[in-house]
Every structure is written in structure tokens, then in C-alpha cells.
Amino acid sequence: MSAVRPSSVRHVPVMAREVVDALQPRDGGRYLDGTFGAGGYTAAMLDRADCQVIAIDRDPDAIAAGQALAQRYAPRLRLIEGRFGDMADLLSAEGVEDVDGVALDLGVSSMQFDQADRGFSFRASGPLDMRMEKSGASAADLVNEGDEAELADIIWRYGEERRSRRVARAIVEARRAKRIETTGELAEIVRRAVGPQGRDESDPATRTFQALRIAVNDELGELERGLAAAEQVLAPGGRLAVVSFHSLEDRAVKEFVRARAGRTPGPSRHAPPRAGEQDATLRDLTRKPVVPSDAEIAANPRARSARLRIAEKLAASESSSGGRA
Ligand SMILES: C[S@@+](CC[C@H](N)C(=O)[O-])C[C@H]1O[C@@H](n2cnc3c(N)ncnc32)[C@H](O)[C@@H]1O
Numbered sequence: 001m002s003a004v005r006p007s008s009v010r011h012v013p014v015m016a017r018e019v020v021d022a023l024q025p026r027d028g029g030r031y032l033d034g035t036f037g038a039g040g041y042t043a044a045m046l047d048r049a050d051c052q053v054i055a056i057d058r059d060p061d062a063i064a065a066g067q068a069l070a071q072r073y074a075p076r077l078r079l080i081e082g083r084f085g086d087m088a089d090l091l092s093a094e095g096v097e098d099v100d101g102v103a104l105d106l107g108v109s110s111m112q113f114d115q116a117d118r119g120f121s122f123r124a125s126g127p128l129d130m131r132m133e134k135s136g137a138s139a140a141d142l143v144n145e146g147d148e149a150e151l152a153d154i155i156w157r158y159g160e161e162r163r164s165r166r167v168a169r170a171i172v173e174a175r176r177a178k179r180i181e182t183t184g185e186l187a188e189i190v191r192r193a194v195g196p197q198g199r200d201e202s203d204p205a206t207r208t209f210q211a212l213r214i215a216v217n218d219e220l221g222e223l224e225r226g227l228a229a230a231e232q233v234l235a236p237g238g239r240l241a242v243v244s245f246h247s248l249e250d251r252a253v254k255e256f257v258r259a260r261a262g263r264t265p266g267p268s269r270h271a272p273p274r275a276g277e278q279d280a281t282l283r284d285l286t287r288k289p290v291v292p293s294d295a296e297i298a299a300n301p302r303a304r305s306a307r308l309r310i311a312e313k314l315a316a317s318e319s320s321s322g323g324r325a
Contacts, residue, residue, distance in 0.1 A: 011110040013040025014303045015243055015292050022241040022285075022310040023101035025049040031101040032091070032233065034084030034226060036062055037109040039069045045103075046073050054078045054099070056090060058133045059112065085225030088232050098235040104226060104242045106249050108132065108213070110302070116183075120213060122205050125184025130216045139212045143186060144179050148172045158220070158248065159211030167193045167208055183209075210246065223249060227256045231281055236315035240282070243308050250289060250307045257284045257311045280319045285310040 019041055025031055027050040033042045036055035045053050055077065057063055063081045070077045082090045084104060091099070112132065113120045119129030119139060128140040143151070152168035155161045170193035171180065180186050187205040194204035214220060230240050240257075244250045262280035289307035296303045 011038040011040060012300045012302070013038075013044070014105065014300065014306045015290070015296070015308050016040050016044045018290050018292075018308055019103050019105070019241045019243065020044045020048050022290075022308070023103060023239050025051045025101065027051065029100040030054070030096065031103070032056070032087060032099045032230075033103050034087060034230075035103070035105045036066055036079065037105065038062070038111065039066050041103050041105060042077060043069060043073075045101075046076055050076075051100075052076050052078075054080065054091065054094065054096065056080045056082050056084055056087060058083045059109075060134060061111070062109065065111075083222060083226075085222045085229060087226065087229045091233055098233055098238070100235055100238045102230040102234060102238070102240045104223075104230070104240075106219070106223065106243065107245045119183055120209070122183045122187035122203065122209060125182045125187075128181060128183055128186055130213045132217050137216065139186075139216050140179075140181060142212060142216060143171055144175050154215045155208050155211045157211070158214040159207035159209075160248075161194070161207040161211065163194050169193070214248075220248060220252060223252050224256075227253065231260060231313065234313035236313055236318075238313045239285075240311045240313070241308060242310075243306050245305050245307075250309070253309045254289075257282055257309060261311070278319065281314055282311040283314055283318075285312055 023031060023045065025045045025048045029049065029051040031045050031051060031053050033045070033053055033055040036042055036057040039055065042053045042055045045051060053076065055066070057066070058081070060081055063079050066079050070079050078094065080090050080094070091097070108120055112118050116124040116126035119126045128138065128143060130139040148168045151171055152165045155167050156164035161167060167190055170189050174180060174189045180189065187203070187209070190205040190208045191203070197204050234240060242253045244253055260280065260282040261284040262278070263284065286309045289309050292303040292306050
């Protein structure tokens with residue numbers, strides 16, 4: 001395990017009360033926190049009931065820093081370094097077959113984002129890294145070695161940046177002169193390519209940084225695998241609670257739950273219908289997502305874009321009867 005640099009930043013959990021209310025932890029129950037971070041959700045679950053929590057994080061620093069919490073709640077908390085997309089295998093390696101609830105709080109923690117040497121942010125320049133796992137290809141590898149069309153596609157799809165082609169071209173031109181090594185260098189290249197933002201006050205580099213982070217960590221692929229794995233490991237009646245921070249993630253969660261609740265329409269009037277309610281495995285408990293209160297947003301501006309969606313695993317007998325309450 002790698003050495004942990006002390007961070008002055010503490011992650012403030014977003015919508016922790018709403019997530020724990022959704023999961024309804026009970027004495028003797030077993031829950032999975034797929035994104036341990038600083039342990040905000042984990043601690044809230046363990047405080048709510050005399051339950052067990054198995055917590056996963058792909059960041060070795062988060063797992064190392066969580067050992068104090070594991071000791072405080074011993075033997076009710078187990079910490080595992082790994083990806084939530086692999087939760088079924090990680091649980092079975094622990095001898096656990098199913099759980100009564102799964103929480104996912106997507107994206108990066110404040111410890112990751114605000115620590116310049118993790119390379120997620122352009123506010124303080126650091127190495128262009130962005131790897132949650134601290135291994136594999138970094139943002140610098142992608143930016144300096146990816147081809148122009150691939151970069152433009154990533155910046156368009158994951159950053160929803162209208163000027164993605166212009167940004168990709170500027171990156172390729174800049175790296176001909178010199179390898180792009182820091183978040184500060186990249187932010188300057190992007191700002192020059194995008195130009196002034198008009199009424200949008202966010203930094204013009206924000207969308208490109210989001211896109212690269214999603215690509216480096218394969219965040220949407222992980223989300224897809226994590227949702228499918230959660231559906232598999234949940235016991236009947238168990239709840240899935242997912243907090244997302246941008247529209248790409250929220251759409252993926254919404255569509256997954258809709259499809260598994262049997263509410264995906266056939267592609268056209270003439271096409272055969274897709275899986276109907278008789279094949280449903282989940283009940284959709286939030287057709288509209290839960291959003292943070294004004295008070296939470298005022299206290300923690302990071303909560304502003306959060307969306308919580310909740311689903312419940314059906315028993316086999318319920319799905320064959322249409323998945324209705
Ligand atoms: C927003 S933070 C979670 C904060 C946490 N709920 C808390 O209250 O402290 C997201 C965490 O999830 C981790 N993470 C992101 N994607 C992951 C994945 N696919 N598998 C495991 N951990 C992941 C990140 O490393 C980060 O520590």
C-alpha cells in the first residue's frame with residue numbers, strides 16, 4: 001500500500017441523511033458502500049443501526065486513511081481496495097453472498113480533488129495525473145499520446161464541450177513543442193482554445209478536465225458494471241442508492257433502473273416489445289431524482305449538482321407478478 005500524504009481537506013458527505021434513509025439500515029443487516037472516500041456514508045450507516053458495512057474504494061490512499069474508522073467500528077466494518085464494478089467478486093472473496101443495501105457516491109472526493117499532486121484540479125497546478133487508483137495510464141499519457149480525433153471525441157462526449165475539436169487541436173499543437181506535464185499547462189492551453197465563456201462563469205477548462213478524468217478512470221464503464229453487479233448482489237428487498245454529479249452519470253443510472261424496472265419502451269410501434277414488467281428485477285423508487293436541500297447547498301456548494309436515485313431489488317415472485325408494490 002502506498003504512503004498516504006496527510007490532507008488538510010476533509011470530504012463533506014453529500015446527501016448522507018437521504019442515502020441512509022433510503023437504505024434503511026437495520027440491526028443485523030449487511031450493507032455495501034462502493035465508494036468509501038472519507039467514510040461519511042459508512043459511518044452514518046454504522047451509527048444508524050447495529051449493522052455491518054463492507055466498504056470498497058479504488059484509491060489506496062482512501063483505504064489507508066480509513067483504517068482508523070475500521071478500528072473504531074471493529075468488527076462491524078471491513079475495508080477493501082478495489083473497484084465497485086468488481087463488487088460481486090470482491091464480496092464472494094470475503095465469503096459474502098448478498099447484501100441488504102448498496103450505496104454509490106460517484107466521482108472524486110475532496111481529498112483527491114483538492115490535493116494538487118493527484119492532478120485532478122487546475123486550481124493549484126500539479127502533475128497531470130487524475131488516476132484514482134494511482135496506477136495505469138495517466139491524464140498526461142492520454143493528452144500527450146492520444147490522437148487528435150480520440151481526444152476531441154473524449155472531450156465532446158464526456159465533457160460536453162462544444163469546442164472539443166478546437167481544444168484537441170490546441171493540445172496536439174502544444175505537445176509538438178513540449179510534453180504537457182502539469183494541470184496548469186493544460187488549463188492554459190484549453191482556456192486559450194475555448195476563449196471567453198460569456199455568461200457562464202465556470203473556468204473554460206472545467207469541461208475538458210471532467211472529460212479527461214472520466215476517460216482516465218473509465219468512470220462510465222465502471223458505473224455500468226457497478227449497477228449490474230449491485231443488482232446481482234442485492235438480496236430481495238435490498239435497496240440501491242446512487243448519488244451522481246453530472247448529467248451523463250444521472251442518465252446512465254436513470255436508464256438502468258428504468259430498464260430493470262421493465263419500463264423501457266419498444267423502439268417503435270412495430271418493433272417487438274422489450275423486457276416487460278414481468279421480467280423486472282428492480283422497483284424504481286425515484287422517477288424524479290432526490291436533490292439536496294437549499295440548506296445543504298448553502299453549507300456545501302459541492303452538493304449543488306447532486307442527484308440521488310433509489311431502487312429496490314424485487315423478490316423473484318414479485319418480478320413475475322409485474323414488480324408492483
Ligand atoms: C465522492 S467520493 C465518496 C465520498 C464518501 N461517500 C464519503 O462520504 O466520504 C468518491 C470515492 O469513490 C471512489 N471511487 C470512484 N469510483 C470508484 C470505483 N469504480 N470503485 C471504487 N471506488 C471508486 C473514489 O476513489 C472516491 O474515494
